[in-house]
Amino acid sequence: TQLLEQSPQFLSIQEGENLTVYCNSSSVFSSLQWYRQEPGEGPVLLVTVVTGGEVKKLKRLTFQFGDARKDSSLHITAAQPGDTGLYLCAGEINDYKLSFGAGTTVTVRA
Amino acid sequence: GAVVSQHPSRVICKSGTSVKIECRSLDFQATTMFWYRQFPKKSLMLMATSNEGSKATYEQGVEKDKFLINHASLTLSTLTVTSAHPEDSSFYICSATGGNSYNEQFFGPGTRLTVL
Numbered sequence: 321t322q323l324l325e326q327s328p329q330f331l332s333i334q335e336g337e338n339l340t341v342y343c344n345s346s347s348v349f350s351s352l353q354w355y356r357q358e359p360g361e362g363p364v365l366l367v368t369v370v371t372g373g374e375v376k377k378l379k380r381l382t383f384q385f386g387d388a389r390k391d392s393s394l395h396i397t398a399a400q401p402g403d404t405g406l407y408l409c410a411g412e413i414n415d416y417k418l419s420f421g422a423g424t425t426v427t428v429r430a
Numbered sequence: 431g432a433v434v435s436q437h438p439s440r441v442i443c444k445s446g447t448s449v450k451i452e453c454r455s456l457d458f459q460a461t462t463m464f465w466y467r468q469f470p471k472k473s474l475m476l477m478a479t480s481n482e483g484s485k486a487t488y489e490q491g492v493e494k495d496k497f498l499i500n501h502a503s504l505t506l507s508t509l510t511v512t513s514a515h516p517e518d519s520s521f522y523i524c525s526a527t528g529g530n531s532y533n534e535q536f537f538g539p540g541t542r543l544t545v546l
Contacts, residue, residue, distance in 0.1 A: 353534060362436075362523050362537035363474070408473060416462050416479075416533045423473045 323347050324411055326421030334429050336398055341407050341424045344391040349411035352392045353418065354383055357406040366394075399428045433457050434526050436538035443514055444546055451509045451541045453524030459504035460526035464535065465497070468521045480507045514545040 325344045333339055343352070351370045355363035367376050369385035369392060376383045380403075382395040396403055406425050410418040433456040443449050453463060462481050466474040478499050480486040486499035496518075498510040507526075511518050521542055525535040 351533065355537075360521075360540065360542065362434075362525075362539045365534060365536065368534055406471075410535075412533055416527050416535070417464070417476065418535060420473045420476075423471075425471065 323419040324421035332427040343409035432536040434538040455526040458528040463507040
Protein backbone atom coordinates (compact mmCIF):
# COMPACT_ATOMS: atom_id res chain seq x y z
CA THR A 321 0.00 0.00 0.00
CA GLN A 322 1.44 3.33 -1.08
CA LEU A 323 1.14 6.14 1.43
CA LEU A 324 1.39 8.75 -1.30
CA GLU A 325 -1.17 9.03 -4.07
CA GLN A 326 0.43 10.66 -7.08
CA SER A 327 -1.56 12.02 -10.00
CA PRO A 328 -1.89 12.01 -12.87
CA GLN A 329 -0.11 8.82 -13.82
CA PHE A 330 0.63 10.03 -17.33
CA LEU A 331 0.82 13.53 -18.76
CA SER A 332 1.51 14.43 -22.37
CA ILE A 333 1.66 18.09 -23.31
CA GLN A 334 2.95 20.39 -26.02
CA GLU A 335 6.12 22.40 -25.54
CA GLY A 336 5.35 25.72 -23.90
CA GLU A 337 2.35 24.50 -21.91
CA ASN A 338 2.20 24.32 -18.14
CA LEU A 339 1.65 21.20 -16.04
CA THR A 340 1.04 20.28 -12.43
CA VAL A 341 1.69 16.98 -10.66
CA TYR A 342 0.03 16.24 -7.34
CA CYS A 343 1.06 14.12 -4.40
CA ASN A 344 -1.50 13.46 -1.64
CA SER A 345 -1.57 11.45 1.55
CA SER A 346 -3.47 11.08 4.80
CA SER A 347 -0.12 10.82 6.58
CA VAL A 348 2.04 13.66 7.82
CA PHE A 349 5.61 13.71 6.60
CA SER A 350 8.60 15.36 8.24
CA SER A 351 9.91 16.10 4.77
CA LEU A 352 8.95 15.42 1.18
CA GLN A 353 11.25 15.05 -1.76
CA TRP A 354 10.72 15.30 -5.50
CA TYR A 355 12.82 13.32 -7.94
CA ARG A 356 13.09 13.13 -11.71
CA GLN A 357 14.16 9.92 -13.36
CA GLU A 358 15.11 9.23 -16.96
CA PRO A 359 14.93 5.73 -18.49
CA GLY A 360 17.79 3.49 -17.40
CA GLU A 361 19.06 5.92 -14.78
CA GLY A 362 18.59 6.50 -11.09
CA PRO A 363 16.30 9.21 -9.71
CA VAL A 364 17.83 12.66 -9.35
CA LEU A 365 16.80 14.77 -6.38
CA LEU A 366 15.10 18.01 -7.42
CA VAL A 367 14.04 19.49 -4.11
CA THR A 368 13.26 18.76 -0.47
CA VAL A 369 10.45 20.59 1.32
CA VAL A 370 10.17 20.48 5.07
CA THR A 371 7.96 23.32 6.30
CA GLY A 372 4.17 23.35 5.96
CA GLY A 373 3.12 25.92 3.35
CA GLU A 374 6.63 26.11 1.95
CA VAL A 375 7.10 27.09 -1.69
CA LYS A 376 10.38 26.48 -3.47
CA LYS A 377 11.29 27.52 -6.99
CA LEU A 378 13.88 25.93 -9.21
CA LYS A 379 13.93 27.87 -12.49
CA ARG A 380 10.64 26.91 -14.20
CA LEU A 381 9.72 24.39 -11.49
CA THR A 382 7.67 25.41 -8.45
CA PHE A 383 7.22 23.04 -5.52
CA GLN A 384 4.66 23.50 -2.78
CA PHE A 385 4.25 21.65 0.51
CA GLY A 386 0.78 21.66 2.01
CA ASP A 387 0.14 23.47 5.29
CA ALA A 388 -0.50 20.17 7.08
CA ARG A 389 2.55 18.51 5.46
CA LYS A 390 0.36 15.82 3.91
CA ASP A 391 0.43 16.88 0.28
CA SER A 392 2.63 18.54 -2.28
CA SER A 393 2.56 19.73 -5.86
CA LEU A 394 5.04 20.28 -8.63
CA HIS A 395 4.25 22.91 -11.26
CA ILE A 396 6.28 23.32 -14.43
CA THR A 397 5.89 26.51 -16.41
CA ALA A 398 6.49 26.58 -20.16
CA ALA A 399 7.51 22.96 -20.34
CA GLN A 400 10.32 21.94 -22.64
CA PRO A 401 11.16 18.55 -24.19
CA GLY A 402 14.04 18.31 -21.72
CA ASP A 403 11.49 18.13 -18.90
CA THR A 404 10.35 14.74 -20.15
CA GLY A 405 10.79 12.04 -17.54
CA LEU A 406 9.32 10.16 -14.62
CA TYR A 407 8.59 12.45 -11.68
CA LEU A 408 8.46 10.85 -8.27
CA CYS A 409 7.43 12.29 -4.95
CA ALA A 410 8.65 10.64 -1.76
CA GLY A 411 7.77 11.32 1.85
CA GLU A 412 10.09 10.59 4.75
CA ILE A 413 8.31 8.18 7.10
CA ASN A 414 10.83 7.01 9.70
CA ASP A 415 14.41 5.86 10.13
CA TYR A 416 15.28 7.86 7.02
CA LYS A 417 13.00 5.63 4.96
CA LEU A 418 11.09 7.11 2.05
CA SER A 419 7.65 6.16 0.82
CA PHE A 420 7.40 6.78 -2.91
CA GLY A 421 4.39 7.76 -4.95
CA ALA A 422 3.59 5.71 -8.04
CA GLY A 423 5.20 8.30 -10.30
CA THR A 424 4.02 10.56 -13.12
CA THR A 425 5.36 10.00 -16.60
CA VAL A 426 5.64 13.38 -18.28
CA THR A 427 6.10 13.68 -22.02
CA VAL A 428 6.68 17.11 -23.56
CA ARG A 429 6.24 17.13 -27.33
CA ALA A 430 8.28 19.53 -29.42
CA GLY B 431 28.87 16.44 -3.98
CA ALA B 432 26.65 13.52 -2.89
CA VAL B 433 27.58 11.16 -5.70
CA VAL B 434 26.62 7.52 -5.56
CA SER B 435 27.96 4.95 -7.99
CA GLN B 436 26.79 1.46 -8.83
CA HIS B 437 28.61 -1.36 -10.49
CA PRO B 438 27.94 -3.02 -12.81
CA SER B 439 25.44 -0.93 -14.77
CA ARG B 440 24.23 -3.97 -16.68
CA VAL B 441 24.60 -7.68 -16.09
CA ILE B 442 23.28 -10.70 -17.94
CA CYS B 443 23.58 -14.06 -16.25
CA LYS B 444 22.34 -17.59 -16.53
CA SER B 445 19.63 -18.93 -14.29
CA GLY B 446 21.06 -20.39 -11.08
CA THR B 447 24.10 -18.15 -10.83
CA SER B 448 24.68 -15.42 -8.25
CA VAL B 449 25.22 -11.78 -9.06
CA LYS B 450 26.82 -9.12 -6.88
CA ILE B 451 25.99 -5.44 -7.24
CA GLU B 452 28.12 -2.77 -5.56
CA CYS B 453 26.94 0.60 -4.33
CA ARG B 454 29.45 3.25 -3.31
CA SER B 455 29.14 6.74 -1.93
CA LEU B 456 32.00 8.59 -3.57
CA ASP B 457 32.28 11.86 -1.69
CA PHE B 458 30.51 11.32 1.60
CA GLN B 459 30.14 8.72 4.31
CA ALA B 460 26.81 7.00 4.09
CA THR B 461 25.32 6.20 7.47
CA THR B 462 22.52 4.32 5.78
CA MET B 463 22.10 2.76 2.36
CA PHE B 464 18.92 1.51 0.77
CA TRP B 465 18.26 -1.02 -1.96
CA TYR B 466 15.30 -0.66 -4.28
CA ARG B 467 13.83 -2.62 -7.10
CA GLN B 468 12.00 -1.01 -9.99
CA PHE B 469 9.84 -2.59 -12.66
CA PRO B 470 9.30 -0.93 -16.07
CA LYS B 471 7.34 2.31 -15.82
CA LYS B 472 6.74 1.70 -12.12
CA SER B 473 7.85 3.38 -8.96
CA LEU B 474 10.63 2.25 -6.64
CA MET B 475 10.00 -0.59 -4.24
CA LEU B 476 12.17 -0.58 -1.13
CA MET B 477 13.80 -3.95 -0.56
CA ALA B 478 16.02 -3.34 2.46
CA THR B 479 17.75 -0.78 4.63
CA SER B 480 21.42 -1.25 5.36
CA ASN B 481 23.54 0.28 8.10
CA GLU B 482 27.31 -0.08 8.26
CA GLY B 483 28.43 -2.96 10.45
CA SER B 484 24.97 -4.31 11.19
CA LYS B 485 22.47 -6.63 9.58
CA ALA B 486 20.18 -5.25 6.93
CA THR B 487 16.51 -4.71 7.66
CA TYR B 488 14.36 -6.27 4.96
CA GLU B 489 10.92 -5.13 3.90
CA GLN B 490 8.01 -7.51 4.17
CA GLY B 491 7.97 -10.04 1.37
CA VAL B 492 11.66 -9.70 0.49
CA GLU B 493 13.61 -12.94 0.94
CA LYS B 494 16.70 -12.40 3.08
CA ASP B 495 18.44 -15.52 1.79
CA LYS B 496 17.73 -14.56 -1.78
CA PHE B 497 18.96 -10.99 -1.58
CA LEU B 498 22.07 -10.85 0.58
CA ILE B 499 23.16 -7.40 1.68
CA ASN B 500 26.53 -6.54 3.15
CA HIS B 501 27.45 -3.06 4.35
CA ALA B 502 31.16 -3.42 4.97
CA SER B 503 32.09 0.24 5.31
CA LEU B 504 30.58 3.71 5.38
CA THR B 505 31.05 3.98 1.62
CA LEU B 506 30.21 0.52 0.33
CA SER B 507 27.17 -1.74 0.35
CA THR B 508 26.70 -4.83 -1.79
CA LEU B 509 23.59 -6.69 -2.89
CA THR B 510 24.01 -10.30 -3.96
CA VAL B 511 21.17 -11.95 -5.81
CA THR B 512 21.67 -15.61 -5.08
CA SER B 513 20.62 -18.40 -7.45
CA ALA B 514 19.06 -15.89 -9.78
CA HIS B 515 16.01 -16.79 -11.83
CA PRO B 516 14.31 -14.96 -14.71
CA GLU B 517 11.75 -13.43 -12.33
CA ASP B 518 14.63 -11.65 -10.57
CA SER B 519 15.29 -9.67 -13.74
CA SER B 520 14.77 -6.04 -12.86
CA PHE B 521 16.35 -2.63 -12.37
CA TYR B 522 18.07 -2.48 -8.99
CA ILE B 523 18.88 0.92 -7.53
CA CYS B 524 20.72 1.85 -4.36
CA SER B 525 20.62 5.09 -2.46
CA ALA B 526 22.65 6.54 0.36
CA THR B 527 22.05 9.08 3.03
CA GLY B 528 24.78 10.82 4.91
CA GLY B 529 22.56 11.92 7.72
CA ASN B 530 22.40 15.50 6.54
CA SER B 531 19.78 17.77 7.99
CA TYR B 532 16.98 16.63 5.70
CA ASN B 533 18.03 12.96 5.49
CA GLU B 534 18.01 13.27 1.73
CA GLN B 535 18.68 10.13 -0.23
CA PHE B 536 21.03 10.24 -3.20
CA PHE B 537 20.58 7.54 -5.77
CA GLY B 538 22.98 5.50 -7.81
CA PRO B 539 22.49 5.11 -11.56
CA GLY B 540 20.98 1.65 -11.20
CA THR B 541 21.90 -1.86 -12.37
CA ARG B 542 19.90 -3.65 -15.03
CA LEU B 543 19.87 -7.37 -14.25
CA THR B 544 18.73 -9.83 -16.89
CA VAL B 545 18.57 -13.49 -15.97
CA LEU B 546 18.31 -15.87 -18.90
